[in-house]
Structure formats: C-alpha cells, structure tokens
Amino acid sequence: MAENPQPARYRPRTDILALGEPFYDALAPAAFPEHILRFRNDRAAAEIGIVPVGSAADSLPLSDEAWLDHFARFTPLPGSIPQPLALRYHGHQFQSYNPDIGDGRGFLYAQVTDHRDRLLDLGTKGSGQTPYSRFGDGRLTLKGGAREVLATEMLEALNVPTSRSLSLTETGEELVRGDEPSPTRSAVLVRLNHSHVRIGTFQRLAYERDADAMYRLVNYVLTRLHGRTPGGAPAIELVDEVVGRVATLAARFMAAGFVHGVLNTDNINVTGESFDYGPWRFAPTWNAGFTAAYFDHQGLYAFGRQPDAMHWNVMQLAVALRTIADAPPLIEVLETFPERYAAAAAEAMLWRLGIAPRDPAADRALADAVTAALAASQMPIDHFFFEAFGGWLPEGDDWTAFESVRALLSDYRPRSDRSHPYWSDAAPCSMLISEVEQIWAAIAERDDWTPFHDKVAAIRRMGQALA
Structure with a gap:
C-alpha cells in the first residue's frame, strides 16, 4: 500500500x-x-x-x-x-x-x-x-x-x-x-x-411539487457543496455546475475505458462523482457496444453510449427544476453539454497519454484520432496507453493504425517522464473481469486475501506513475 x-x-x-x-x-x-x-x-x-x-x-x-x-x-x-x-x-x-x-x-x-x-x-x-x-x-x-x-x-x-x-x-x-x-x-x-445528493433527490421534490424544499436543496448544494453564493437564478447556476461536472465525469469514464453499467438518475450525484458500483466493467478494447450489466439488454448504458446517457440524466435535473425556474434558461445551459464534454474528453485523453495540452482545436483532433485508431485496431486500451505514455508510439505492424496519431503527437511534449519503475513493467496494470473473478475465487475458495491486497497496492503504484 x-x-x-x-x-x-x-x-x-x-x-x-x-x-x-x-x-x-x-x-x-x-x-x-x-x-x-x-x-x-x-x-x-x-x-x-x-x-x-x-x-x-x-x-x-x-x-x-x-x-x-x-x-x-x-x-x-x-x-x-x-x-x-x-x-x-x-x-x-x-x-x-x-x-x-x-x-x-x-x-x-x-x-x-x-x-x-x-x-x-x-x-x-x-x-x-x-x-x-x-x-x-x-x-x-x-x-x-x-x-x-x-x-x-x-x-x-x-x-x-x-x-x-x-x-x-x-x-x-x-x-x-x-x-x-x-x-x-x-x-x-x-x-x-x-x-x-442525487439528481433523483430533486426529482422526488418535483414529483411532490414541494417548491420550498426545492429552494432549500438548491441553496444547500450551491453553498455547501459548490462553494457558491446563490445569485438571482440559483436553479440555473446549479444546472450549470452539474452539467460541467457530469460532462467531465463522462469524458473520464471514456478515457479510462470504464463502463459503469447502471447510469440511472439515482446514481448520478450533483458533485459529478461516480459511485454505487454494481455490474461495472473495464472495456478490453474500444468497442462502443460493450456493456457491463447482463440485464442491459438494449445496451442503453453501453460503453459508447455513456456520454449520451449522462446528458439525458442532467436533462432530468433541469426538468425537475422547472418547479422553481423557467424552461428557456435551463435549456440554454443544457445545450452546452456537448461542447463541454468534447473539451473534457480531449483533456482526459491527453492526461492519460501523459502529455501537456497545446491548444483546444489540436487537442480535440488528437483525441479524436486516438479514439478512431483504438476502435479500428481493437488494440487493448490499457496496452495502448501504457506504451504511448509520454507521447511516444512504438514502431511495428501492430501500430500501423496509429500513424495519424503519431504525426499529431510530434507537436506535443510530455507532462511526465517514464522514470517511474512502473513503466518498465512487462504489462500494464489492468482490471478486466477475468482478473476480478480470479481475485474473488481466491477469497471464496481459500479465504486468501493476498491477491486482493496485492492488486490494491499495484493499482496505487500505477496511480503514482500516472500522476
């Protein structure tokens, strides 16, 4: 540890x-x-x-x-x-x-x-x-x-x-x-x-048409959670905060290759933190249709649909806040979600690549190129980021799909070097379902918690290298 x-x-x-x-x-x-x-x-x-x-x-x-x-x-x-x-x-x-x-x-x-x-x-x-x-x-x-x-x-x-x-x-x-x-x-x-405090917390008050409690909750969230002094339009200020935070969360899910599995409005909080993990998975490759929950038969919360699901959820917050606010300014804020998501997605991708941002347009072009190449090549997500950290790509036939990425990376500089011992490991630290099941099998069959604690230590070591 x-x-x-x-x-x-x-x-x-x-x-x-x-x-x-x-x-x-x-x-x-x-x-x-x-x-x-x-x-x-x-x-x-x-x-x-x-x-x-x-x-x-x-x-x-x-x-x-x-x-x-x-x-x-x-x-x-x-x-x-x-x-x-x-x-x-x-x-x-x-x-x-x-x-x-x-x-x-x-x-x-x-x-x-x-x-x-x-x-x-x-x-x-x-x-x-x-x-x-x-x-x-x-x-x-x-x-x-x-x-x-x-x-x-x-x-x-x-x-x-x-x-x-x-x-x-x-x-x-x-x-x-x-x-x-x-x-x-x-x-x-x-x-x-x-x-x-969830989006569903606001939905309950809207369902019960309790405007007084809605005002009280909006004030609580703005002042005690977001550190803001409410102005003349507190509901609009709240939606603005939540849209930005949830867009960032969705972007970082994608860069991490993570699938939450159950992105219901009662599982989305107003501070933009992921929580309440049930059937989660990390996607092995960039497969937009990859799902985590066996009961998600329609793929509503599949890997590639998570940003849309998060956008839909913050729309429900705005609907609930119609109890105390007019629709047009709420809609205006909601319409900023795609732009804010795109900016956060580029930032998240560059962070995982271990390179410093350059300018918004170039950063987005690079993020889009990485996404396209990962989808086309089906290279394991963790393997790609492990090899590419610091902005350097290996040569070889396995990397031909990444030639456009290689060209764009030439204009970037590392935000961190590869001096941490983690970067000399034979393979990246991953968390695919097969390993999760192996860790659990050791506990269930032998009450052996060593693989579990070893994995936590390995994850923290990787976190030190990434930071």
Whole structure:
C-alpha cells in the first residue's frame, strides 16, 4: 500500500441536518453477528483526520477495534450526525421513472471536512433495511464489496472523479442472490463522497411539487457543496455546475475505458462523482457496444453510449427544476453539454497519454484520432496507453493504425517522464473481469486475501506513475 499523506485535522460536520424534512428518515443500523475487517483505507482516512492510534493529536486516532465500532457497528463519530439517515429520492431506472426508491440498503452516517476543505459524506452499503428496502434484505455480498473497493481504487488512479472505499467489513451472514452462487458471504461497506445528493433527490421534490424544499436543496448544494453564493437564478447556476461536472465525469469514464453499467438518475450525484458500483466493467478494447450489466439488454448504458446517457440524466435535473425556474434558461445551459464534454474528453485523453495540452482545436483532433485508431485496431486500451505514455508510439505492424496519431503527437511534449519503475513493467496494470473473478475465487475458495491486497497496492503504484 502507498504511504499515507500527512494526517489532516478531524473536523466533523452536520450540514445535512439543516435540510430537515422531507429529505431523510432517521433509523438504526443492522446488528451483525461478526465483524471481520477486510479493508481499511488509511490513505483516505488520513485526509479526513482519522488515523491509527499514536498519530497526530488533532486527528481522531482509531485502533482496529474502534474502527469496527464506528464503521461496522456504526457508533456515531464524535461531533457528527447522531443517528444514521436514510436519504429519500426517486429516479429514472433505465429511463423509466420509479417513485418507490430511496436508500434501501445504506444510509448517510457522518459528515466531515477533508484536507481540501470540502464537505464529505460517509455513506454505507449493506448496513441493513430501511423504509425504502421494499423486498430487499438491506445487505451487501462480500463479493460486491470487494468489487467496489477494486473499482474505486482503479478509477481514482485513472483520474476519474469517484467515491472512495473507506472500509469493508465481513459480517458473518449468509445471503441468497440470483446472480451469484448462493449462499454467499455478507459485508458492509463505508464510502466517502463529496455528496450523496442525487439528481433523483430533486426529482422526488418535483414529483411532490414541494417548491420550498426545492429552494432549500438548491441553496444547500450551491453553498455547501459548490462553494457558491446563490445569485438571482440559483436553479440555473446549479444546472450549470452539474452539467460541467457530469460532462467531465463522462469524458473520464471514456478515457479510462470504464463502463459503469447502471447510469440511472439515482446514481448520478450533483458533485459529478461516480459511485454505487454494481455490474461495472473495464472495456478490453474500444468497442462502443460493450456493456457491463447482463440485464442491459438494449445496451442503453453501453460503453459508447455513456456520454449520451449522462446528458439525458442532467436533462432530468433541469426538468425537475422547472418547479422553481423557467424552461428557456435551463435549456440554454443544457445545450452546452456537448461542447463541454468534447473539451473534457480531449483533456482526459491527453492526461492519460501523459502529455501537456497545446491548444483546444489540436487537442480535440488528437483525441479524436486516438479514439478512431483504438476502435479500428481493437488494440487493448490499457496496452495502448501504457506504451504511448509520454507521447511516444512504438514502431511495428501492430501500430500501423496509429500513424495519424503519431504525426499529431510530434507537436506535443510530455507532462511526465517514464522514470517511474512502473513503466518498465512487462504489462500494464489492468482490471478486466477475468482478473476480478480470479481475485474473488481466491477469497471464496481459500479465504486468501493476498491477491486482493496485492492488486490494491499495484493499482496505487500505477496511480503514482500516472500522476
């Protein structure tokens, strides 16, 4: 594992309580028969002032047992929210509106300030039933928790805005699931997000025609999450922020070769971070039709359709904000999405290539050339970026499809060299489904967590080289 940064101060928050009704339901967490700590993200914890015992005095030192007390039994963190809150929201699920959802197996457990002075939520997955569980058991499989840790670590290393997995605890229950061999092991996950306010949170208020609560939520998001003082058109300002952030997220998904799988409006938050990983995949090659979810029969959220899906989602935010704003200025902001996505896509592509930007038109031409060559050649995405980092392409028959890319790269300079030992490896660090299944098989068959922790270390090493 990578060394931890200098610990931040522990600064608890309770901002969500200012919203009050009708945004959440207070509840009690599930009581689990066992608490076996499987993953503790000390690197992320240090950024919110939570550190091992014996560290900085103005931080919150936690032993492993105290860690379990807070992140598996959910004893409230000092000074933060006194009781877990299941958040209320609606959402379009595969573009069909569903008013019968909300936090069904998770809750908002605490809020803190991080080392960048951002408000962060500590949210859970698998922490028990809530008023929105419907027919679910409110639990998380251990496989699902391990997969989410791997996804968040990989995306963070690849410069994708993402939630971060803080803690994974095995809980000793046997779960029955239709999409994996059962009974299977159970877990509870704690994640860090800049926000758990979703587009679906606004949709619920629009559905209930609650203009007062809508104004309150818009003000909360602008002031506490985006650091803006609302002006004369707060709904327009909010859409402007979200359009930019979601366009950036979509662009970085594509540069990472990542397929989220379930881009519903309840899975898109207003700070532009990816979160809530279910059937995710990394695409082996640049195949626009590659899907992650076995139940996505129409390919609605296929790899190449993700930017359109994200655009559609922010449109639903604008529709919800019609409760308090006129349509024309909302539409005007929505129409900026394609341009902002194109700019963010070029920026993301250059970042992964390890080269410094030159000018917008040239950068977009290069990004388009890379995309076209990857699609035409079907070269593995990770292999291409591993070899091309720093703006240099190998010679050989395998690279003939990239001659236009080679010509354009001649005008660019590296933003980073290849001196890190990672660039001398025989192959890139990837996260294809076959390896994910191998890591899980070691856990399921032998309770061997070594491949899992080795992979996290390898991902962080790659992240150091890319940065």
